[in-house]
Amino acid sequence: MFNLFRKKSEIEKLESTFKKLMKEWHELSSVNRKLSDEKYAMAQALIPRIDQLKKTNETF
Structure with missing residues (x-):
């Protein structure tokens, strides 16, 4: 709920892109x-x- 307006980190963005590309690949x-x-x-x-x-x- 509180993560609704939280910005995605660069890792999360890259992982999302990776998942999208793998879905398209399949x-x-x-x-x-x-x-x-x-x-x-x-x-x-x-x-x-x-x-x-x-x-x-x-x-860190």
Whole structure:
């Protein structure tokens, strides 16, 4: 309830984008293989950034 107006952190935004891309990848996997592979590659490119942000947040 109180998180209604809270701004998303950069990690939350990246994770949301990652989930969206993976959903699109799955939907496209049986229709258009090329677009499916592009969505998957875009999602995988986000993983190092998410991991990096999580590691920096652990130190605080």
